[in-house]
Amino acid sequence: MTALTRRLQPTIRVRLMLVYGGLFLVGGLVLLAVTYLLVKNNTQGTQAARVTAVQIGASGTPVKPIPGKSTAQVLYTAGQAKGMVLKARQDSAQQALDSLLTQGGIALGVVGAAALGLGWFFADRALRPLHRITDTARRVARSRDLTERITYDGPRDDVKELADTFDTMLERLARAFEAQRRFVDNASHELRTPLAINRTLIDVAVRRPDASEDVKRLGESLLVVGDRHERLIEGLLTLAGSENIVVDTSPLDLGDVGAHVLDQAKTETDHRGLTVHRDLGRAPTEGDPVLVERLVQNLVENAIRYNVDGGEVWLCTRRTANGAEVIVANTGPVVSAYEVETLFEPFRRLRSDRVRSDRGTGLGLSIVRAIASAHGGTVTAVPRAGGGLSVTVRL
Structure with missing residues (x-):
């Protein structure tokens, strides 16, 4: 199912409204059809309408004017009068049926529209407990407070x-x-x-x-x-x-965190003869200061340890439309694109190096991704041309 198809699907409230309104309209149409048939059969079984303007005589004789009526009235034979009575009855019955269909259809349309409106209202009332469950789930997901409960006290359904x-x-x-x-x-x-x-x-x-x-x-x-x-x-x-819930958050700037981490790593970078490039723009965000510092520290340590002597390290922080991001890149061994994702798994190092202990424990990028996920952020990594890796964390 494509995304466009999913967007075009009606919501459950719309579907309930259509079901309520549709059932009412179908019932109204059936009632109107039954009423039409009953009126039609009843009309066919009634007596001929009275003709008060003429007096019917013997068969074949002219009809005399009724006393007190105008002499300008036309004289009819008994056959002609009978035909007129039948035609008047048919016309009257047809007018009654047409009026029933027209006025009944209009009334059914008006009441059907009202039924759709009532269906929308009652669907909302029926779905209100589900809205309550959804709101609670959304608050728990946003605040990550697992102490909240729905405590629904409705009927046992x-x-x-x-x-x-x-x-x-x-x-x-x-x-x-x-x-x-x-x-x-x-x-x-x-x-x-x-x-x-x-x-x-x-x-x-x-x-x-x-x-x-x-x-x-x-x-x-x-x-x-x-x-x-x-x-x-x-x-x-x-x-x-x-990987637990990050509850205590406070405003911080990734630029300040990056500068602090680089200052702490200066001894190691000087020992390795690495050139550090700083582009520490303002990058305000919110989070646990200790965990965010550990995130940036792990990125910098990886960039230093998995590097070549005399190589380079880049650290960039900047504001984005949805928050802030920190980018750490380095020179070093060539990393294949298919190996990048495995580096985020615990105890996984480049080319399955599990023996050497001078390069860490193999948990650095796993911790980075766990901290970023706990803060609602993302981590992406791409190989650099000529060797090394560029890791971007967005918070």
Whole structure:
């Protein structure tokens, strides 16, 4: 079904109105037809109309004028008078039937139009519970507040069953999101604490004056592995948390966020010999400042890590007609168009590189897309000619 066909389809309110009005018009037409037949049969069975202007005599004799009438009146024979009576009866019956059809048709049209108007009104009344369900679903989708309910208190019918089913679904979703939030909070504490303790113990062991070179090398390796595990856990927790509801939003400017992230990454860009191009125009929007900063930070980190020494990084922020956008591009290895979408999947890296740990955990772009979706935004990526990637986030 094409989009034009879907747009031309009448709404359920229009269809109900047409059903109500159509049933009334069909019933009115049937009633008018039955009335027409009854009147016609009754007219054919009536007696001949009286002719008061003449007096019928014997067959073949002229009709004498009635006393008191004008002598200018024409004299008729009995046969002629009978024919006139029959013709007058037929004319009278036909006039009555024509009048019935004309006036009945007009009345049926007027009442049919009124029936369509009443059908539109009563269709609205009948669909009002559905409008209430739709409004509630729209508010929940817009505010993402799963605590709201329809609480429809109408009769036990199909609409009541639909409203109760929707409330049950919202309740289960609320419980699921709350369980996920508690899990993320608990996991954040239970996973970060032992890793922090391990890092402290290893660092103390490495810094001991009597530590051998083997112990120091082992400790440095363990610190690298622990740092990767911390980043992995941090990424997983951020991914899980960013897929939840973003409730606390505040005004922010993507240009300010981009400048802050680039300042933090200056040490790494200088170490790699990268040239950073800033085009930080005003890009006001609303969102969770921590998550939005993490979004831009992941884009910049990916642009730095998946780059060539002495390459370039571009960061652009600007206002759009529907909000704001940030664009991060870099030089680097050539990326095929069919590989772009797979980069947004968790733990997926370019050309399935799952071994190297110096380039991150493979969650960077997954977190970017999750944060953008939680803010009602979109993420698109296209390969750059000559190598590298250009990622655009619209909020």
